[in-house]
Amino acid sequence: AQKITQTQPGMFVQEKEAVTLDCTYDTSDQSYGLFWYKQPSSGEMIFLIYQGSYDEQNATEGRYSLNFQKARKSANLVISASQLGDSAMYFCAMREVPLGGSYIPTFGRGTSLIVHP
C-alpha cells in the first residue's frame, strides 16, 4: 500500500498566486515526521519544510507553509506568491519509526508545478 499519496501529477499556477500541493499519508505510528522537497530539473532534492506529528502548529518557512490535518492524515504544502523559479517537481515524504528503529523516509510520486507569467 502507498504510504504517501500525491494525487496531482501536474499543477499550473500564475505568477504571484498561491498554490496548494496535496499530500496524504498512511501510518499507524504516533510519532512520525513529514517533509516536503523541491526537485528542479538539475536533480538536486532541496529540503523545504518539516512537520512533526506532535507539533501543534503548522510549520512555516518563508513562502512555504504546511497545512497539517492529523485526523485526516493530510500534509498539504502551500506556496504563497508563486515565482517563476518555483517551477519544479515537489515531493512529500514521511519518516516513521519501525520496529528496527531505523528512520527511513518514504517518498510520494511527486507533483510537477509549473508557474507561468
Added chain:
Amino acid sequence: GAGVSQSPRYKVAKRGQDVALRCDPISGHVSLFWYQQALGQGPEFLTYFQNEAQLDKSGLPSDRFFAERPEGSVSTLKIQRTQKEDSAVYLCASSRASSGNTIYFGEGSWLTVV
C-alpha cells in the same frame, strides 16, 4: 564540506560493466541513505547506514547492488554487471542523527546503462 557531495555526476556504462558511486555526506552526519530515482518517479529507498553500520538494505534490488561505509563517513554504492534497468539517478542523503528532522540530499549520480 557544506553539503552532500556525490560523484560522478554523470556516468555512462556499458551493460555488464561494474560502476561505483561515491557519496561524501555532511561532516558529522551520522545517518546516510541511498535512494534510486527512475525518470518521472519519486525516490525509492535502497539502503541506510548509521555510522559504519548498515542497518537496513531491504531496498537493494538485487545482489548486484552493494553499499559500504567503512569509516562512518564516505559511502560507496557499487553496482556489478550493470543492466539497462539500472539506469536511474542515485541519490545520497544524510542527517545529523537517526532521529534527525532534516535530511539533506546531494545532487545525485545520473547513471545511464547502454
